[in-house]
Amino acid sequence: MRERxxxxxxxxIVGGGTAGCLAAWEARKVGGxxxxxxxxxxxxxxxxxxxxxxxxALNAYINQGTPEDWVAYVRYDLLGAPVREDILLSVGYELxxxxxxxxxxxxxxxxxxxGRYLRRGKWNIxxxxxxxxxxxxxxxxxxxAQILNWVxxxxxxxxxxxxxxxxxxxxxxGRFYVIKARAVLMAAGGAAGIWRSRYEGDAHxxxxxxxxxxxxxxxxxxxxxxxxTGFDTRMIPLRIKDTYAPAGTLAIGVNAPMVNxxxxxxxxEKEEYVRMGGHTAPTPVRVWACYREIxxxxxxxxxxxxxxxxxxxxxxxxxxxxxxxxxxxxxxxHDIDPAREPIEIEAxxxxxxxxxxxxxxxxxxxxxxxxxxPGLFASGEALGQAPSRYISGCWTCGRIAGRHMVQWLEGxxxxxxxxxxxxxxxxxxxxxxxxxRWSKQEFFTNGKPVRGVLPREMEAHMQNxxxxxxxxxxxxxxxxxxxxxxxxxRIDRLRRDQLRYLxxxxxxxxxxAWDVINRLDCCQLVIEHISYRKETRYxxxxxxxxxxxxxxxEYDCFICSVWHPETDxxxxxxxxYEQIVPGDRTKETI
Amino acid sequence: MPPYVLPDKCDxxxxxxDPWCVAVCPGNLFVIxxxxxxxxxxxxxxxxxxxxxxxxxPRQAIVxxxxxxxxxxxxxxxxxxxxxxxxxxxxxxxxxxxxxENTILAGGEED
Ligand code: SF4
Ligand code: SF4
Numbered sequence: 001m002r003e004r005x006x007x008x009x010x011x012x013i014v015g016g017g018t019a020g021c022l023a024a025w026e027a028r029k030v031g032g033x034x035x036x037x038x039x040x041x042x043x044x045x046x047x048x049x050x051x052x053x054x055x056x057a058l059n060a061y062i063n064q065g066t067p068e069d070w071v072a073y074v075r076y077d078l079l080g081a082p083v084r085e086d087i088l089l090s091v092g093y094e095l096x097x098x099x100x101x102x103x104x105x106x107x108x109x110x111x112x113x114x115g116r117y118l119r120r121g122k123w124n125i126x127x128x129x130x131x132x133x134x135x136x137x138x139x140x141x142x143x144x145a146q147i148l149n150w151v152x153x154x155x156x157x158x159x160x161x162x163x164x165x166x167x168x169x170x171x172x173x174g175r176f177y178v179i180k181a182r183a184v185l186m187a188a189g190g191a192a193g194i195w196r197s198r199y200e201g202d203a204h205x206x207x208x209x210x211x212x213x214x215x216x217x218x219x220x221x222x223x224x225x226x227x228x229t230g231f232d233t234r235m236i237p238l239r240i241k242d243t244y245a246p247a248g249t250l251a252i253g254v255n256a257p258m259v260n261x262x263x264x265x266x267x268x269e270k271e272e273y274v275r276m277g278g279h280t281a282p283t284p285v286r287v288w289a290c291y292r293e294i295x296x297x298x299x300x301x302x303x304x305x306x307x308x309x310x311x312x313x314x315x316x317x318x319x320x321x322x323x324x325x326x327x328x329x330x331x332x333x334h335d336i337d338p339a340r341e342p343i344e345i346e347a348x349x350x351x352x353x354x355x356x357x358x359x360x361x362x363x364x365x366x367x368x369x370x371x372x373x374p375g376l377f378a379s380g381e382a383l384g385q386a387p388s389r390y391i392s393g394c395w396t397c398g399r400i401a402g403r404h405m406v407q408w409l410e411g412x413x414x415x416x417x418x419x420x421x422x423x424x425x426x427x428x429x430x431x432x433x434x435x436x437r438w439s440k441q442e443f444f445t446n447g448k449p450v451r452g453v454l455p456r457e458m459e460a461h462m463q464n465x466x467x468x469x470x471x472x473x474x475x476x477x478x479x480x481x482x483x484x485x486x487x488x489x490r491i492d493r494l495r496r497d498q499l500r501y502l503x504x505x506x507x508x509x510x511x512x513a514w515d516v517i518n519r520l521d522c523c524q525l526v527i528e529h530i531s532y533r534k535e536t537r538y539x540x541x542x543x544x545x546x547x548x549x550x551x552x553x554e555y556d557c558f559i560c561s562v563w564h565p566e567t568d569x570x571x572x573x574x575x576x577y578e579q580i581v582p583g584d585r586t587k588e589t590i
Numbered sequence: 591m592p593p594y595v596l597p598d599k600c601d602x603x604x605x606x607x608d609p610w611c612v613a614v615c616p617g618n619l620f621v622i623x624x625x626x627x628x629x630x631x632x633x634x635x636x637x638x639x640x641x642x643x644x645x646x647x648p649r650q651a652i653v654x655x656x657x658x659x660x661x662x663x664x665x666x667x668x669x670x671x672x673x674x675x676x677x678x679x680x681x682x683x684x685x686x687x688x689x690x691e692n693t694i695l696a697g698g699e700e701d
Contacts, residue, residue: 042618043615043616043617043618044613044614044616046614047614047615047616047640047642048616049616052616052638052640052642053638053639053640053641053642103696106695106696106697107696108693108694108695108696109696128692128693128694130676130692130694131694131695135695150618171618172618199657199659199660200659201635201657201659202592202634202635202637202657202659203635203657203659203660204635205635205636205637205638205639206639206657206660207638210616210638210640211617211636211638212616212617212638242660242661243660317680317688317690318690318691318692321676321678321690321692322692325639325640325641325654325667325669325678326639326641326656328667328678328680328690329654329656329661329665329666329667329680330656330660330661331682332665332666332667332680332681332682332683333656333661333662333663333664333665333682333683334661334662334683335682335683335684508618508632511618
């Protein structure tokens with residue numbers, strides 16, 4: 001048995017990011033000084049997660065119109081998809097207030113000549129966001145939350161049908177952490193590294209989304225039987241080629257048009273794209289259009305910064321220093337000046353997210369953020385069917401979750417039962433199993449385990465399967481049932497009989513081992529959800545060659561699944577979409 | 591753009607409870623070599639290139655390089671952390687030097 005750390009808390013927050021830290025802050029505000037709040041993170045909350053390099057804009061802000069107009073835009077931007085308008089509206093009503101709060105806490109927000117927030121497009125404002133993460137983390141610190149940095153949560157604990165805590169291991173101290181909680185918030189981010197990375201070796205983590213976000217949110221909730229949703233979407237980001245830095249800074253930031261190799265502003269010049277919205281077409285459509293141009297022999301695709309607003313183009317390097325210093329160094333190394341030459345863009349590999357342009361996450365009840373497992377809440381990227389919340393929306397969502405958790409504690413979420421020692425022991429064995437296996441290995445002369453699989457080997461196998469059979473770049477991100485069937489067989493094989501060979505030589509590799517365990521669960525969710533939706537609703541993100549049309553009669557609804565451990569299958573159900581904001585879903589209202 | 595540590599500059603953050611690079615990396619990638627007492631990124635391929643380690647190193651011992659498979663040498667980007675700003679010195683492949691600055695915290699202008 002390992003050295004154990006026992007913690008008893010009221011609110012356990014898994015993941016100290018935008019949602020987690022603001023949930024801690026709000027819970028303290030409404031829950032009073034006695035409330036015990038614990039935040040756990042696999043790294044140091046001041047620098048962990050997807051904001052580690054900063055961000056130069058907040059992409060959810062109501063510059064004009066109403067929260068209803070913003071929701072109509074979010075819906076439009078995902079091709080009129082069914083989205084949880086109730087959840088989005090709850091965010092919309094508090095977005096601006098949350099941003100003002102964070103400005104007070106030290107976030108530098110750029111201003112225009114009149115002293116108003118500097119807008120970038122309808123729903124975005126510009127910030128100097130390099131320090132977004134430390135500023136966000138300060139909210140949890142100010143809330144007086146107990147902060148456990150460097151603890152990797154492996155499993156949620158479910159007893160009597162309810163979530164009562166979590167376990168994990170210290171990535172530095174190697175201890176087994178057992179945390180009992182009356183309410184648990186899952187806010188551990190989305191998933192990168194499911195599909196094969198664009199580059200290998202020392203560049204295999206050169207990607208848009210942070211590679212340390214491993215889909216643990218989705219995997220852990222799935223494993224305790226929460227209803228999961230939205231994995232029939234995925235985000236394929238158009239980004240600056242090679243550095244995969246956001247390209248929105250080039251498009252709406254400096255007004256550079258997107259052009260093909262012939263210099264055509266194809267989104268505006270070609271009837272088929274104009275019909276779909278031109279240069280403000282829904283995000284997936286723009287990805288689809290780029291790849292259509294490339295397939296027709298008119299690639300590469302560029303953001304033509306030589307045609308952008310010259311003053312703003314001159315400030316591009318500073319803007320990228322706020323979120324992607326790589327890009328600035330890369331331009332310097334290649335002698336690229338965006339004022340002199342267009343910047344090439346391409347799609348990065350797909351990612352699973354719930355707060356960006358995709359819907360992955362847990363299904364939640366009303367606007368409480370509580371999942372279908374009592375006591376388990378979800379926010380940030382872990383919250384399903386409410387896309388495009390971005391940083392400011394996740395802060396806001398965290399606050400709302402914090403409030404509802406306190407309400408739950410005051411109502412049904414009274415005392416939790418004592419943790420079942422047998423269950424805890426089982427979870428401990430599971431947590432450290434790859435390390436134990438290593439200690440029982442025999443080794444080849446070069447040190448490779450004889451019957452052990454290293455996390456990196458299994459990850460590569462998984463990523464190859466997803467790339468080749470689940471709509472990877474090599475198929476221009478298209479997918480069909482015959483491919484999915486192979487993906488399903490191979491991922492099932494990995495999950496069902498290969499995990500027993502997974503080994504880890506030290507704690508650092510144990511993190512990697514759990515990364516791959518979690519990612520494999522995400523693969524199952526993605527394959528089965530895409531397979532279930534026999535239509536093409538998210539053209540560009542999930543383009544099905546076998547079902548190229550939309551089928552509203554069958555699939556204009558939410559699709560949820562519950563994992564059954566006995567059979568290792570996902571059982572599906574549908575919920576009707578409820579339109580709250582009236583009007584044509586494929587149109588913006590302002 | 592993994593970070594590499596210059597042995598002559600790194601002092602292992604002798605006076606800190608936790609060496610800065612070890613304390614800030616979101617990927618838990620920095621360790622101190624027990625033999626040399628100097629820092630290194632234990633797996634450059636795992637790095638996300640956020641440059642947080644480089645920004646925080648009090649000795650400017652960490653050099654950030656673009657992976658050679660993506661870009662040729664030489665070019666340098668050297669941050670210096672102030673209280674409310676980071677000042678960056680950028681040297682491109684032609685040897686041209688640029689001084690850039692970004693605000694990180696609102697409030698007074700003093701560093
Ligand atoms: S922060 Fe700099 S000086 Fe300190 S241990 Fe790391 S590399 Fe060495
Ligand atoms: S650049 Fe970021 S991810 Fe890479 S080693 Fe430094 S702190 Fe870690």
